Amino acid sequence: MKQYLVFDIGGTNLKYAMLDAAGNIVEKNKKPTVKTGLQEFLNEMYEIADSYAGKFKGIAISCPGKIDVDNKIIHFGGSLPFLDGVNVQKLFGDKYQVPVSVENDGKAAALAEMWLGALKDVVSGEMLTLGSEVGGGIVVGGQLIHGAHFQAGELSFMRYDMNCDDWSGFTGQKGSAVNMIKRVNEALGNSDLEDGQKAFEAINAGDKTAMAIFTDYCRDVANIILSVQAVVDGAKVVIAGGISAQEIVIKTINEQYDFLAKKFYRVGNELTKPEIVRAQFENDANIFGALYALLLDVNGQSDEAK
Template sequence: RGIAFSCPGKVDTDTGIISFGGTLPFLDGVSLIKEFQPKYDMPVSVINDGKAAALAELWLGNLKGIANGLAIVLGTGVGAGIILDGKLYQGKHFQAGEISFMMKPSAAPSYNDMYGFSGSAVNLIQKVNMVLGTEDKKDGTAAFEAINQKDPRVYPIFETYAKEIALMICNIQAVLDLEKIVIGGGISAQPIVTGEIRKQYLAIRTNFPFMANTLTEVEIDSCRFLNDANLLGALYQLLLHDK
């Protein structure tokens, strides 16, 4: 009945044109609607993967019934989808939620100061495997086996990573005042990920009583659909687009 795409990059959901393509730069300037609709003669929709994850959670997941929420997708970078007043907020240029581009204070800003780098799940796994001496530095199973065992050689690396995400959440919450934030991406299948992010978030609030007394604590949970959230959200976008 239709074809639904979820992809990185800035996506105009009306035209299907992808700008830059994120980690898939060859998609820059491509309209998947124009590429596939004439060929298959059926509805085609395209949406950014982070925004798709938010749609999935709003539709059938852990943001269902939430008027103001956020889905954070931890992968190569940090994707996100913002829900405001019960709807996906894309922004004037379809780039709302590109939290990979949020930057930390630095005298000489570089890519390393972007949350898309320090919040990258891929980078986390590589760092852990470097310490472990794992042959395949991309081996997520080996990395999380050690993390779940709280291996003292690598658990501090994981704690630092979770703190980075927690700091990002503090900044976002100060701006948007959300009800609930859900964590997605491949590593979200590990309960320890959301658990440690929540722990670090609460620790930050404890260390800054003025913040805790002023800003209401946001609920932090995992995405119900974990790494499949972007696929289900792409389907929901198709259903909305085809009405």
């Protein structure tokens, strides 16, 4: 049975797992992400890979940043800027003499949904990851779109408020679940502004102050979906991120999309609404998606990758 070593590089944790070609996790673990520098970070990854020496037929990596999937080079690196310029082929493929792949974390999550989740067999659609900003991926013709510069689907860069002169007017901030939670907790007088549980306790209880902020946020997300729908004409929009576990999130986003469709005649009568659903994968999405990227890279549309 072929097995693959998969790394999910995050700003907080370095997750890793061994999976077979069907997407079954054989074992998984995580360690705090080393942030002191590139060599120390690589040493941690090498130590993990060495512990599985001879057991894996390939290495798949998910990480933040703009990813050149053709040449397997990381650019920028998000919260880990020392990853900028890292060549995964040279540092891992040549070292371990196995096929390697590297994919942006948001796109990896979308690939997981395409392979085994809510975007399976969807010809056109998109996934929105609602976290500190808005990430995700766009599917057209049954393929994940990377774009000429590997930045397709980076929805955070869409300008939302044309009258705003700073980053707060961009989709990344308007669709930020973290910012919404902070606003709710601040309005309620909670000491921990990042406490999502407290914020949603108030939202689910119907607190008027919390609900007003939450409803406005869901309308912003609905506006983002509407804008993307005008370009992609997707059959389905998959919502991911920690807040998607709350049933009220998908429900309210749908309600706010319907509100906009009624408010603007041509939207309601000419632009077909996509199905808006919750992502099936949660914490392990990037692991499954990174593996799928590797299988596609090595085998194309093979039986293993379907």
